Amino acid sequence: MAEGPFTHGFQVRLHDTDAAGVLFFAHLLRHAHDAYESLMAAAGFPLQGLIQDGIALPIVHTMADFQAPIRQGDRIQVEVSLDEVRRRSFSLNYRFLDAEGAQRARARTVHVLRGAGDTSALPSALRTALCRWLGPPDHGSQGTASQTQW
Amino acid sequence: MAEGPFTHGFQVRLHDTDAAGVLFFAHLLRHAHDAYESLMAAAGFPLQGLIQDGIALPIVHTMADFQAPIRQGDRIQVEVSLDEVRRRSFSLNYRFLDAEGAQRARARTVHVLRGAGDTSALPSALRTALCRWLGPPDHGSQGTASQTQW
Amino acid sequence: MAEGPFTHGFQVRLHDTDAAGVLFFAHLLRHAHDAYESLMAAAGFPLQGLIQDGIALPIVHTMADFQAPIRQGDRIQVEVSLDEVRRRSFSLNYRFLDAEGAQRARARTVHVLRGAGDTSALPSALRTALCRWLGPPDHGSQGTASQTQW
Amino acid sequence: MAEGPFTHGFQVRLHDTDAAGVLFFAHLLRHAHDAYESLMAAAGFPLQGLIQDGIALPIVHTMADFQAPIRQGDRIQVEVSLDEVRRRSFSLNYRFLDAEGAQRARARTVHVLRGAGDTSALPSALRTALCRWLGPPDHGSQGTASQTQW
Numbered sequence: 001m002a003e004g005p006f007t008h009g010f011q012v013r014l015h016d017t018d019a020a021g022v023l024f025f026a027h028l029l030r031h032a033h034d035a036y037e038s039l040m041a042a043a044g045f046p047l048q049g050l051i052q053d054g055i056a057l058p059i060v061h062t063m064a065d066f067q068a069p070i071r072q073g074d075r076i077q078v079e080v081s082l083d084e085v086r087r088r089s090f091s092l093n094y095r096f097l098d099a100e101g102a103q104r105a106r107a108r109t110v111h112v113l114r115g116a117g118d119t120s121a122l123p124s125a126l127r128t129a130l131c132r133w134l135g136p137p138d139h140g141s142q143g144t145a146s147q148t149q150w
Numbered sequence: 151m152a153e154g155p156f157t158h159g160f161q162v163r164l165h166d167t168d169a170a171g172v173l174f175f176a177h178l179l180r181h182a183h184d185a186y187e188s189l190m191a192a193a194g195f196p197l198q199g200l201i202q203d204g205i206a207l208p209i210v211h212t213m214a215d216f217q218a219p220i221r222q223g224d225r226i227q228v229e230v231s232l233d234e235v236r237r238r239s240f241s242l243n244y245r246f247l248d249a250e251g252a253q254r255a256r257a258r259t260v261h262v263l264r265g266a267g268d269t270s271a272l273p274s275a276l277r278t279a280l281c282r283w284l285g286p287p288d289h290g291s292q293g294t295a296s297q298t299q300w
Numbered sequence: 301m302a303e304g305p306f307t308h309g310f311q312v313r314l315h316d317t318d319a320a321g322v323l324f325f326a327h328l329l330r331h332a333h334d335a336y337e338s339l340m341a342a343a344g345f346p347l348q349g350l351i352q353d354g355i356a357l358p359i360v361h362t363m364a365d366f367q368a369p370i371r372q373g374d375r376i377q378v379e380v381s382l383d384e385v386r387r388r389s390f391s392l393n394y395r396f397l398d399a400e401g402a403q404r405a406r407a408r409t410v411h412v413l414r415g416a417g418d419t420s421a422l423p424s425a426l427r428t429a430l431c432r433w434l435g436p437p438d439h440g441s442q443g444t445a446s447q448t449q450w
Numbered sequence: 451m452a453e454g455p456f457t458h459g460f461q462v463r464l465h466d467t468d469a470a471g472v473l474f475f476a477h478l479l480r481h482a483h484d485a486y487e488s489l490m491a492a493a494g495f496p497l498q499g500l501i502q503d504g505i506a507l508p509i510v511h512t513m514a515d516f517q518a519p520i521r522q523g524d525r526i527q528v529e530v531s532l533d534e535v536r537r538r539s540f541s542l543n544y545r546f547l548d549a550e551g552a553q554r555a556r557a558r559t560v561h562v563l564r565g566a567g568d569t570s571a572l573p574s575a576l577r578t579a580l581c582r583w584l585g586p587p588d589h590g591s592q593g594t595a596s597q598t599q600w
Contacts, residue, residue, distance in 0.1 A: 020164070026480045030476045051372070058472065063513035164487060318522075321469045
């Protein structure tokens with residue numbers, strides 16, 4: 001059922017950079033979240049619907065590695081894959097590839113179900129949808145869904 | 151009753167700048183809004199209370215002039231004064247002064263009452279509070295509360 | 301030679317919004333700048349090249365009007381047109397249209413030539429390129445290139 | 451020589467939050483960087499000086515845990531401590547405490563020496579200065595300076 005990573009492209013803008021001339025580190029995670037929002041829409045769970053329904057999937061853990069400078073004008077492809085899905089949480093891996101396919105950075109986010117209504121388990125349709133993008137095991141991964149309490 | 155401008159200080163951070171080495175222009179308005187939030191708290195109307203009550207004062211117009219470069223590390227004092235208060239709207243002027251007191255930029259925001267409940271008029275306590283910071287007439291001003299429909 | 305406005309699309313992301321539920325006003329100008337960067341690349345003057353050459357076109361004036369709420373998930377088309385080009389400066393108008401073509405906001409930026417080398421005049425190739433997107437006269441416009449000293 | 455953590459305070463602003471009503475996760479790292487900038491200035495190495503000298507200390511790894519919601523208006527105290535300093539890199543831990551002293555989040559950044567001139571070792575004066583804020587061993591820590599190649 002897995003169909004490879006979900007992809008999301010963007011171009012690095014001037015406001016993404018700082019006076020040191022490269023991407024300001026925290027903005028990488030903003031772009032990761034953009035990719036996550038597109039993935040959730042593709043999964044049939046656009047965030048605007050979740051917010052209206054009072055459902056939240058807040059990020060309880062994140063990490064990022066910066067392997068090479070990213071500069072204004074660079075075109076970046078983000079590959080998002082599911083690391084793990086559990087009863088009430090899931091974790092996503094992000095790879096940031098440049099136009100030559102070289103990895104410039106990677107990131108991870110761990111999301112936990114919160115909010116109004118039944119928060120005992122993720123909707124099964126969401127779990128099924130996320131599994132389309134299940135990635136290979138990442139033995140070096142830290143901060144996975146398994147490490148949450150949920 | 152006017153007591154001079156409301157003041158709010160900040161230091162320019164790396165993420166405020168871009169690869170051209172100076173403040174990214176839109177971030178000036180972010181700092182203007184920080185000053186506005188502090189002013190509203192000082193007026194007895196902190197934004198968190200307004201949001202909880204379903205009251206909004208969205209900005210319907212803004213402008214800014216950039217008169218000299220602003221760089222990472224600069225300490226900036228923002229002087230906020232009331233330009234005009236009307237039945238359902240008000241406008242604020244912002245002056246951005248450097249450590250020597252020289253004006254590096256200025257901005258304006260126009261806010262209009264929206265949201266739940268009675269939106270026919272601003273709370274009179276808010277109007278009174280805002281008048282503490284009434285500034286001198288700004289004959290060159292554009293985008294004042296008078297230009298709104300409200 | 302004018303060929304109508306330059307267009308740039310984006311989708312409103314969660315980080316564009318704030319706890320009041322709508323686009324944080326200053327982020328509109330960030331999106332305007334994204335459109336400007338794409339326009340400059342289409343004109344043959346990508347910003348990364350200008351920055352490398354020590355040429356800057358800083359924004360000395362900006363304004364924006366907010367006509368209707370913009371929310372997470374909204375797809376916005378930005379139409380950019382040249383308002384005016386002068387010896388050392390130019391101004392751009394931005395219209396923000398929703399999926400139904402209704403205008404939700406508009407903005408303007410005025411850019412002035414600065415930096416290393418000859419700053420007495422914009423490169424003529426840039427002036428010619430910008431004129432491809434010359435818009436109709438905007439009689440209500442404020443903060444045009446004409447109002448700069450350059 | 452250690453004198454306890456370096457402290458930096460801030461108030462959560464509207465633009466820090468998103469339509470879900472709480473701090474947008476990546477903005478926590480922006481605030482961590484603000485604290486880092488203040489720490490570097492206190493250490494005698496303000497970033498503006500490093501940038502002018504062509505020295506960079508880019509972040510090659512970061513992580514954050516979000517333990518409780520952070521909302522607009524909240525006053526947060528950041529406690530920064532040195533996790534580890536090595537020949538060419540160092541790592542910092544950040545604790546985000548609310549007005550009651552409860553920890554709402556924590557973060558880490560790992561910085562590596564890059565740039566013009568001698569990058570074989572951090573200036574010894576910087577190493578000495580950073581040691582003022584050496585924290586207790588964090589046995590659960592991941593992404594420390596030790597894990598870099600430098």
